[in-house]
Amino acid sequence: MFTEADLDAIWLTLRLATTVTILLLIVGTPIAWWLARTQSWFKGPIGAIVALPLVLPPTVLGFYMLIAMGPNGVIGQLTQQLGIGLLPFSYWGLVIASVVYSLPFVVQPIQNAMQALGERPIEVAATLRAGPWERFFCVVLPLSKPGFISAAILGFAHTVGEFGVVLMIGGNIPQETRVVSVQIYDYVEAMEYGQAHVLAGLMVAFSFVVLLGVYGFQRQPGSVWGVKT
Amino acid sequence: MSILSGTSIHAQFRLTRQSKGLAPFELDVATELPAQGVTAIFGHSGSGKTTFLRCVAGLERAQSGYLEIEGQVWQDAKQFMPTHKRPLGYVFQESSLFEHLTAFGNLKFAIKRAEEPTSSEDFDRIVSLMGIEPILSRYPKQLSGGERQRVAIARALLIQPRILLMDEPLASLDNARKQEILPYLAKLRTSLDIPILYVSHAVDEIAQLADHVMVLESGKLVAQGALSEVFSRTDLRALSGFDTGAVWQGQVIEREPQWHLAKVACGASNLWVRDVGDEVGTKMRLRILARDVSLSRSEADESSIVNRLPVTILDITPDQDAAMVLIRLASAEQVLIARLTKRSLDTMQLAVGQSLWAQIKSVAIVR
Numbered sequence: 265m266f267t268e269a270d271l272d273a274i275w276l277t278l279r280l281a282t283t284v285t286i287l288l289l290i291v292g293t294p295i296a297w298w299l300a301r302t303q304s305w306f307k308g309p310i311g312a313i314v315a316l317p318l319v320l321p322p323t324v325l326g327f328y329m330l331i332a333m334g335p336n337g338v339i340g341q342l343t344q345q346l347g348i349g350l351l352p353f354s355y356w357g358l359v360i361a362s363v364v365y366s367l368p369f370v371v372q373p374i375q376n377a378m379q380a381l382g383e384r385p386i387e388v389a390a391t392l393r394a395g396p397w398e399r400f401f402c403v404v405l406p407l408s409k410p411g412f413i414s415a416a417i418l419g420f421a422h423t424v425g426e427f428g429v430v431l432m433i434g435g436n437i438p439q440e441t442r443v444v445s446v447q448i449y450d451y452v453e454a455m456e457y458g459q460a461h462v463l464a465g466l467m468v469a470f471s472f473v474v475l476l477g478v479y480g481f482q483r484q485p486g487s488v489w490g491v492k493t
Numbered sequence: 494m495s496i497l498s499g500t501s502i503h504a505q506f507r508l509t510r511q512s513k514g515l516a517p518f519e520l521d522v523a524t525e526l527p528a529q530g531v532t533a534i535f536g537h538s539g540s541g542k543t544t545f546l547r548c549v550a551g552l553e554r555a556q557s558g559y560l561e562i563e564g565q566v567w568q569d570a571k572q573f574m575p576t577h578k579r580p581l582g583y584v585f586q587e588s589s590l591f592e593h594l595t596a597f598g599n600l601k602f603a604i605k606r607a608e609e610p611t612s613s614e615d616f617d618r619i620v621s622l623m624g625i626e627p628i629l630s631r632y633p634k635q636l637s638g639g640e641r642q643r644v645a646i647a648r649a650l651l652i653q654p655r656i657l658l659m660d661e662p663l664a665s666l667d668n669a670r671k672q673e674i675l676p677y678l679a680k681l682r683t684s685l686d687i688p689i690l691y692v693s694h695a696v697d698e699i700a701q702l703a704d705h706v707m708v709l710e711s712g713k714l715v716a717q718g719a720l721s722e723v724f725s726r727t728d729l730r731a732l733s734g735f736d737t738g739a740v741w742q743g744q745v746i747e748r749e750p751q752w753h754l755a756k757v758a759c760g761a762s763n764l765w766v767r768d769v770g771d772e773v774g775t776k777m778r779l780r781i782l783a784r785d786v787s788l789s790r791s792e793a794d795e796s797s798i799v800n801r802l803p804v805t806i807l808d809i810t811p812d813q814d815a816a817m818v819l820i821r822l823a824s825a826e827q828v829l830i831a832r833l834t835k836r837s838l839d840t841m842q843l844a845v846g847q848s849l850w851a852q853i854k855s856v857a858i859v860r
Contacts, residue, residue: 384589387552390576391583392652393606399577402602406593 265462272439273447273463280355280443281423284362288370288419289412291363296374296411297400315368322365326432329361333433358434358441362423369418377411378404414478421474425467502526502562502656502688506548506555520544520555520712526705528563528656531682531689533703533720535696536731541712542692543586546660549690550583551576562656580608582649582657587665588641590633596644597629603651611651622684623647623677639670643677650685657689663698678702679860696736700724700780701859708732725828727810727819734813738782739830740859745775754799761825765799766856778859783819783832785854788841792850800853804829806845809838822851829853 266274299311317325332339333351339360340350351357385407389399405412427445434441436450444463451460505523512518520541526532536542547553549560551567551574560568567574590599600620604611620626623643633641642662649657662678663671675698682689682702693699699706699720706723708716708731715731716723724740727733743759748768755768757777764779771777792801804822812819818838822829829851843849 384585385591387576388583388585388589388591389602390552391550391581392603392648393577394602395577398606403591407591409593 273442273444277424277443281420283359284423285416285420287363292370296371300375300378314371317365318368322428326429329433333357353435355440361429361433365429366419366422369422370415373414374411377408381407417478500528502528505559507557508555522714524714528688530704531691531702532705533699534692534707535699536709540709542709543660546658546692550658551579580655582652582654584646584649584659584662586661589645590641592633595630595632599648600651603648607653619647619650638666639673659691661692700740727821738780741779745771745773760827762802762827764856780857780859783830786831787852788831789850798852802851804851806847
């Protein structure tokens with residue numbers, strides 16, 4: 265049913281989404297924590313910047329990323345100095361662009377979960393001799409678990425579903441940047457509707473299952489702790 | 494009362510808080526408290542009692558403050574010891590258990606962070622003191638409000654505090670749950686040798702648990718002293734009202750099994766109370782509500798009232814209720830309070846210095 269090229273695209277997509285999700289959880293957690301706690305004037309502007317990918321066309325985002333990663337861009341000059349070379353049209357360029365593109369989908373659920381905790385558990389932990397790091401790792405993180413699960417699912421799914429940014433940054437290089445969505449585009453361009461159907465159907469099924477997971481999970485918050493209430 | 498330095502708590506906090514649309518709140522308290530027994534911090538809501546406790550814990554930072562606990566400075570002009578460095582236990586008003594941990598997991602959170610390793614005897618003692626053995630494997634969501642609070646108290650003890658701070662630990666519970674926990678708290682005060690600061694607005698809880706009371710009104714300290722001393726005052730707004738009443742300390746000196754009565758000597762005055770099974774010599778604390786005390790010119794032998802004491806009027810204060818007055822009476826060296834209507838005051842032509850008989854309709858054994 266799947267051609268060699270299809271399998272390559274599926275494998276690449278999964279690899280990209282996994283890498284991006286892990287990076288997003290690492291990058292997104294401190295941002296979410298800061299946004300959840302700060303009283304700073306910068307909260308508004310930083311929150312807006314994080315949310316920009318929600319409203320911008322992927323082509324706009326991809327265009328600027330392309331410029332930034334290019335030989336004269338900020339990121340491009342840095343990567344050249346570090347001896348990595350240029351990132352556009354490479355797997356890692358795609359990873360970085362995807363991290364930026366899916367950032368709000370990860371930051372917002374975590375931020376909401378952390379805000380919902382309120383001050384109390386943190387104060388309780390302080391009266392039990394837990395220092396600031398312990399309070400974060402032993403209390404805030406485990407109590408925000410539902411937010412992290414939603415964030416991971418949404419980040420992964422959104423990365424799987426991207427197209428515009430991939431075309432702008434990654435182009436269409438087999439095994440490097442040709443993800444499933446691009447492969448479908450190629451099939452349609454070449455009028456190979458049968459193959460397009462197979463992959464498109466796969467994407468629909470995947471997305472449905474993911475969303476079912478997210479909504480089903482949110483409906484029963486009691487189950488998060490392993491306790492049926 | 495003079496207190497030796499090193500065995501007391503010196504606290505001085507000044508803090509102003511501005512919140513939108515509300516009058517600014519100011520806490521301005523300087524006090525010295527005994528570092529033993531239960532000190533109740535009493536006041537109506539908005540009096541600053543919780544804020545005071547949070548300042549002691551370091552959860553709130555007073556703009557200007559000084560705090561010394563048994564010779565150790567926790568806060569002064571130069572330093573502010575963060576909460577997690579202070580050797581204290583804190584019990585919050587509502588459930589404060591970590592939802593992602595079982596009751597036992599919550600206790601372990603404290604054990605892991607306590608200064609000294611917890612011996613299994615200590616653990617067993619605290620767990621049985623709070624009566625929580627059967628519920629240790631449950632999650633907070635599976636516990637009743639009273640059970641949660643008992644686990645929270647056990648957790649606060651397992652951190653091995655040098656002072657225990659309790660912020661209205663019963664306020665979020667209904668009356669039945671309250672009655673369920675009160676005996677545990679009473680046990681706690683007799684089995685602990687660390688001072689307890691207990692915030693409450695419930696007069697009956699304080700009458701039962703406290704040894705020492707500080708009264709706050711609008712962020713200011715208005716009275717402080719031994720429980721019976723403070724409870725014999727009628728000039729405190731926080732204490733006047735339906736629940737006003739004196740607290741006496743006494744000792745059982747005689748029992749009358751035939752009538753199920755016990756005679757309790759409180760200084761030179763003797764009172765008959767219900768015999769609840771205490772041996773002769775048992776110390777008890779009695780509460781005599783002002784509304785249960787009436788006055789008469791003669792001893793009135795034909796009355797059904799068991800307890801009658803000769804008294805002298807010390808002073809007369811208007812009550813919050815416009816129809817009532819509070820009269821302070823000296824019965825030997827003890828103070829009794831009576832709550833009468835203004836009309837009785839007028840018809841009996843009562844005045845300071847007069848000698849009368851107080852008839853006490855009921856005496857409650859608070860412990």
